[in-house]
Amino acid sequence: MTVLFAESALLPQGWARDVRLTIDDATGDFAAVEVDADPAGATRLDGPVLPGMPNLHSHAFQRAMAGLAEAAELDPGSFWSWRQIMYRFAEALTPDDLSTIATQLQIEMLKAGYTAVAEFHYLHNAPDGRPYADPAELSRALLAAAGRSGIGMTLLPVLYQTSGFGGQPPSEGQRRFILSTDRFLSLVAELTQATAGDGQFRVGVAPHSLRAVTPDALAAVLAGIEPTAPVHIHIAEQVREVDECVAWSGARPVEWLLRHQPVDRRWCLVHATHLTPVERDGLARSGAVAGLCPTTEANLGDGLFPLEAFQAAGGRWGIGSDSHVSVSPIEELRWLEYGRRLSTLRRNVAALPGQSTGAALWSRALDGGTIACGRRIGALEPGHRADLLVLDGDHPVTYGRGGDRLVDALVFAGNANLVRHVLVGGRWRVRDGRHEAETETAVAYRRVLDRLL
Numbered sequence: 001m002t003v004l005f006a007e008s009a010l011l012p013q014g015w016a017r018d019v020r021l022t023i024d025d026a027t028g029d030f031a032a033v034e035v036d037a038d039p040a041g042a043t044r045l046d047g048p049v050l051p052g053m054p055n056l057h058s059h060a061f062q063r064a065m066a067g068l069a070e071a072a073e074l075d076p077g078s079f080w081s082w083r084q085i086m087y088r089f090a091e092a093l094t095p096d097d098l099s100t101i102a103t104q105l106q107i108e109m110l111k112a113g114y115t116a117v118a119e120f121h122y123l124h125n126a127p128d129g130r131p132y133a134d135p136a137e138l139s140r141a142l143l144a145a146a147g148r149s150g151i152g153m154t155l156l157p158v159l160y161q162t163s164g165f166g167g168q169p170p171s172e173g174q175r176r177f178i179l180s181t182d183r184f185l186s187l188v189a190e191l192t193q194a195t196a197g198d199g200q201f202r203v204g205v206a207p208h209s210l211r212a213v214t215p216d217a218l219a220a221v222l223a224g225i226e227p228t229a230p231v232h233i234h235i236a237e238q239v240r241e242v243d244e245c246v247a248w249s250g251a252r253p254v255e256w257l258l259r260h261q262p263v264d265r266r267w268c269l270v271h272a273t274h275l276t277p278v279e280r281d282g283l284a285r286s287g288a289v290a291g292l293c294p295t296t297e298a299n300l301g302d303g304l305f306p307l308e309a310f311q312a313a314g315g316r317w318g319i320g321s322d323s324h325v326s327v328s329p330i331e332e333l334r335w336l337e338y339g340r341r342l343s344t345l346r347r348n349v350a351a352l353p354g355q356s357t358g359a360a361l362w363s364r365a366l367d368g369g370t371i372a373c374g375r376r377i378g379a380l381e382p383g384h385r386a387d388l389l390v391l392d393g394d395h396p397v398t399y400g401r402g403g404d405r406l407v408d409a410l411v412f413a414g415n416a417n418l419v420r421h422v423l424v425g426g427r428w429r430v431r432d433g434r435h436e437a438e439t440e441t442a443v444a445y446r447r448v449l450d451r452l453l
């Protein structure tokens with residue numbers, strides 16, 4: 001057992017003093033969490049403690065192209081022209097490249113306060129579109145990266161079969177993504193088996209979008225996986241996508257999904273950006289998590305999610321860094337709130353009765369992200385993964401602030417990274433702002449970029 005002691009820590013019931021955290025070294029889970037406890041025999045933590053944040057949406061390889069699609073001559077400067085650049089980039093990657101990029105990204109995530117990631121993984125085939133000798137080659141590259149960085153991972157192999165609504169054949173740029181439904185299900189089964197019994201991993205599925213998967217394939221996937229596995233899907237990100245869905249089916253994407261699929265809390269609807277009030281309330285009632293990626297949605301010009309009305313309807317949400325144009329839970333939460341302030345002309349949009357805005361944002365994102373990852377994370381509680389952040393409580397931004405005020409300062413006033421140490425699955429992965437593998441990983445990452453760029 002490892003025993004830690006925090007003068008203040010955020011527990012599910014709120015902030016607590018003198019918290020003794022006992023970790024089972026064999027499992028990496030919390031065995032006991034006591035408040036108003038004695039520090040005797042425990043290692044004292046040198047700052048306030050928060051549960052680590054789950055990142056519910058990631059395409060790891062896109063980190064390497066962050067900042068490469070910001071020139072105005074990319075006419076028409078739309079999501080769809082960005083996607084063309086992304087496809088060209090995806091065509092060049094080897095399994096080793098992917099593993100190196102993912103390791104580098106995950107180290108950045110850990111240092112920023114993400115302790116788990118849901119990886120929405122759609123590169124399956126070799127550059128020429130043929131399967132690798134081991135069809136799980138690229139998936140294993142991601143699992144290996146998580147093993148090196150230490151981040152917890154929900155791996156979501158993506159089913160991608162069509163280039164548009166109604167079963168349009170895939171394009172040349174999509175050939176690395178394509179799997180038959182049978183091959184996809186055997187990949188999922190293989191990865192589930194490969195990670196079974198390891199508390200750091202979970203395997204779910206990601207039918208890419210209603211653009212990329214037909215209703216028949218979607219039904220076959222849901223029938224072929226274990227009934228509690230997380231199901232993530234891109235939905236209603238772009239207005240053009242909504243219009244094309246209406247032209248195909250007579251219904252909008254979220255409307256179609258709620259009507260035709262058993263959407264419940266195992267589902268995560270990523271970029272549920274464009275919602276009518278009926279869709280918004282239906283999504284909230286379903287128990288599914290809205291997967292919000294505010295910096296990517298801003299970068300790609302997607303639109304703003306109707307946060308306050310969705311929350312009022314009881315909706316659950318979490319955050320993801322998606323394209324990784326930014327890798328910071330702070331920036332996701334700040335953008336989410338500020339976007340709504342700017343469009344509604346009011347303040348403290350996400351605040352809850354008895355909970356200030358920053359604290360409400362953090363706790364909501366923990367809750368939704370945990371459900372979307374389908375793992376026992378997101379809480380300093382016995383039986384949950386021992387994932388936590390120790391913050392710098394002496395920084396000018398945080399000093400003298402306790403409880404919810406501290407989280408408000410973290411979310412709204414911090415520009416320097418205020419995460420001091422990061423524990424994942426009971427192991428220190430970041431100490432004093434440094435990850436043990438960051439130097440060698442940065443060297444390998446630069447070599448990959450030298451070739452790709």
Ligand SMILES: [Zn+2]
Nearest residue numbers: 059120234322
């Ligand atoms: Zn995405």
